[in-house]
Amino acid sequence: xxVNRKLILAHFWLAFGVFGIALTLGAWQMFIRSPIGTWLSxxxxxxxxxxxxxxxxxxxxxxxxxxxxxYAISESALQQRLVGVRWAWAGFWLIVAGSIMAVIPIALGRxxxxxxxxxxxxxxxxxxxxxxxxxxGSWIWVALMSINLRVWRKANPGAAVPLAMFANxxxxxxxxxxxxxxxxxxxxxxxPVAAGLKATIDAGLARVxxxxxxxAIVYFWLMPTYIAYYTIVPRAIGGRVYSDSMARISFxxxxxxxMPIGMHHTFADPQVGAGFKFIHSAFTALVALPTxxxxxxxxxxxxxxxxxxxxxxxxxxxxxxxxxxxxxxALAFSFVMLGFGGAGGLxxxxxxxxxxxxxxxxxxxxFHLIFGGAIVIMYFAIAYxxxxxxxxxxxxxxxxxxxxxxxWFIGMxxxxxxxxWVGILGMPRRMAYFDFGDPAIAPQALSVTLSxxxxxxxxxxxxxxxxxxxxxxRAPQADAGPYRFAVAVHQPVIVPVALNTHALWVALMIxxxxxxxxxxxxxxxxxxxxxxxxxxxxxx
Amino acid sequence: xxxxxxxxxxxxxASAEVAARVERRWATIAVVIIVMMALLAAFAGIxxxxxxxxxxxxxxxxxxxxxxxxxESNLGSVLEANGNVTVRAIGQQYSxxxxxxxxxxxxxxxxxxxxxxxxxxxxxQGTNINTMLVPGYVxxxxxxxxxxxxxxxxxxEFCSFGHEGMWGxxxxxxxxxxxxxxxxxxxxxxxxx
Numbered sequence: 001x002x003v004n005r006k007l008i009l010a011h012f013w014l015a016f017g018v019f020g021i022a023l024t025l026g027a028w029q030m031f032i033r034s035p036i037g038t039w040l041s042x043x044x045x046x047x048x049x050x051x052x053x054x055x056x057x058x059x060x061x062x063x064x065x066x067x068x069x070x071y072a073i074s075e076s077a078l079q080q081r082l083v084g085v086r087w088a089w090a091g092f093w094l095i096v097a098g099s100i101m102a103v104i105p106i107a108l109g110r111x112x113x114x115x116x117x118x119x120x121x122x123x124x125x126x127x128x129x130x131x132x133x134x135x136x137g138s139w140i141w142v143a144l145m146s147i148n149l150r151v152w153r154k155a156n157p158g159a160a161v162p163l164a165m166f167a168n169x170x171x172x173x174x175x176x177x178x179x180x181x182x183x184x185x186x187x188x189x190x191x192p193v194a195a196g197l198k199a200t201i202d203a204g205l206a207r208v209x210x211x212x213x214x215x216a217i218v219y220f221w222l223m224p225t226y227i228a229y230y231t232i233v234p235r236a237i238g239g240r241v242y243s244d245s246m247a248r249i250s251f252x253x254x255x256x257x258x259m260p261i262g263m264h265h266t267f268a269d270p271q272v273g274a275g276f277k278f279i280h281s282a283f284t285a286l287v288a289l290p291t292x293x294x295x296x297x298x299x300x301x302x303x304x305x306x307x308x309x310x311x312x313x314x315x316x317x318x319x320x321x322x323x324x325x326x327x328x329x330a331l332a333f334s335f336v337m338l339g340f341g342g343a344g345g346l347x348x349x350x351x352x353x354x355x356x357x358x359x360x361x362x363x364x365x366x367f368h369l370i371f372g373g374a375i376v377i378m379y380f381a382i383a384y385x386x387x388x389x390x391x392x393x394x395x396x397x398x399x400x401x402x403x404x405x406x407x408w409f410i411g412m413x414x415x416x417x418x419x420x421w422v423g424i425l426g427m428p429r430r431m432a433y434f435d436f437g438d439p440a441i442a443p444q445a446l447s448v449t450l451s452x453x454x455x456x457x458x459x460x461x462x463x464x465x466x467x468x469x470x471x472x473x474r475a476p477q478a479d480a481g482p483y484r485f486a487v488a489v490h491q492p493v494i495v496p497v498a499l500n501t502h503a504l505w506v507a508l509m510i511x512x513x514x515x516x517x518x519x520x521x522x523x524x525x526x527x528x529x530x531x532x533x534x535x536x537x538x539x540x
Numbered sequence: 541x542x543x544x545x546x547x548x549x550x551x552x553x554a555s556a557e558v559a560a561r562v563e564r565r566w567a568t569i570a571v572v573i574i575v576m577m578a579l580l581a582a583f584a585g586i587x588x589x590x591x592x593x594x595x596x597x598x599x600x601x602x603x604x605x606x607x608x609x610x611x612e613s614n615l616g617s618v619l620e621a622n623g624n625v626t627v628r629a630i631g632q633q634y635s636x637x638x639x640x641x642x643x644x645x646x647x648x649x650x651x652x653x654x655x656x657x658x659x660x661x662x663x664x665q666g667t668n669i670n671t672m673l674v675p676g677y678v679x680x681x682x683x684x685x686x687x688x689x690x691x692x693x694x695x696x697e698f699c700s701f702g703h704e705g706m707w708g709x710x711x712x713x714x715x716x717x718x719x720x721x722x723x724x725x726x727x728x729x730x731x732x733x
Binding site: 043044046047112114116118119120121202203204207242243246266267268269270271272273274277278281282285286288289292293296297300346350351352355356358359360425426427428429430431432433434438440441489490527529530531532533535537 | 555556559560562563566567570571573574577578580581582584585590591592593594595596597598600601602633654657658659661663664665666667668669670671672673674675676677678679680690692694695696697698699700701702703704
């Protein structure tokens, strides 16, 4: 039951539209700083582009996908019209307004602070206000998801919340709380300085606040992908979810342990003590647990599909999988990239190994592989799967869809593998150009060129994706039937309260954040003399 | 959890038990992997293989050029009485001071550095020397070079429009050569060499 199709389509189109723009900027950046481009006479243009690319890809694009998908889940999984449609539109328009407000100072070169906006470098105040509006818009969605679930619970007392909605609401709570870190940084520290009310700022404290958001935001980006793994893939390839309860446990684990681990981003920082660095390192190891559980459950669910299709043998069943099905292809690509990216993540989480690659191109390679690769390829799959239900028209050209997915996979590997490699060689991130004539840097030239080629493969794939969606708007009409989610082998009837509600886990999430962040934040806030003069972008 | 046996395909309670057993086994393996990783990190830390700086130190970037350990005449490398070397450096838009750091090979070195303006970072290529420079705080890193030679030392955090030009150098020289140069006292660097 998808009633508010226009609302969902608006979110997806805006998401993929801004994605297309940011992707183009990204490809240009890869080109211009590679040996095949010529040095920019004005390197500032690179940082404008990089700020726009990061801000859109980090804050606007995944948030809109999560919101649109969330509304679709709420209506189709709960079989209930969305409550608060007007509010949903208000949230959407807040994001539109915020994005425009943020992008104008970026385009004018007054907010080239990159999406991490580390103070005391301070950009134009409207950039930060724009980001705040985007977040406020998304918080409306969080509230709506919670309200819709509550309405459904009243009508279905004691019933098991459908897995897709349970996970969706967990993801929304995760986002609500993880955004608080950056919100505190923006409201208490940065915006007063950017508005000229204050002239000094504690840069160390700001980095700690930001790390609260910066890591868990990745799990917010990941949520739609994991929801697709569990509740779309098995249905699309003709299988079953191996275990409904393990799926719930995985989402609960993400909710609880995604947050209190962000300080691994500050391993090399002087303002955080060794003890909390170790605690956050250990907790980061813990967040691998839900992913390991998910890999098992999804592989088992896929195996069920293969055996239902007549697959035999220990590994022989892999052959019988529906490989011409875009969803199957997307899942396989996503898992390969998740495997490599996850292994890289385990390196980043250990203080000792991280020292070799911290803030090098390895890190950029890592999060592009995980987010741009494993996560975004499933965003494509989600869009392909939902599109016929949203438009009432069929997506006919499966070959084009498969080509698009293949290109994205190949492009991401070609882009990120050399990227990791130059990181190991010590190439720093976020530079507008490199002197490849220097004998010490020359060996990196080939790898950077390969990455740039990968960037253009990705751009080609991104354009194909938009073409498929646009053509889907004009295809012949066809009734796709009701939108359904995968069912488990043993479909739950009664679920223990702990696996059917979020309150306990939200409480645990907040408590763990307070224990792991409370003391460092409090000591930094109370330390005298740590505020330093702000440096305004474009003022020099 | 109670389950509904509505779907065919052998979903008897026996198969549910098998499924749960396999799943438990995998969950156990996953937990063991994670505990092992945390223990490894703790082991490496306890044995001081690589450790974060133990304490948080502050400094006022608007006054570092006037007094204290980061005044200009105190920047560079100094041979301590115990044979160790201390290097003091600052990062500012868009260079390090000193831009070329000279140190002896095979010697325990303490790098103490801070930023005079925005966030910078020090990364010595081909090593695991890597630290942020956050204005207001002092970064300390222990290091030791096994080979002589020149190492590039780029700034690894975006520090505004000139970031791409912020490259320093570390020159690792012979121990006796360093000792000879240190005889005259003062602070050593390889700027202009």
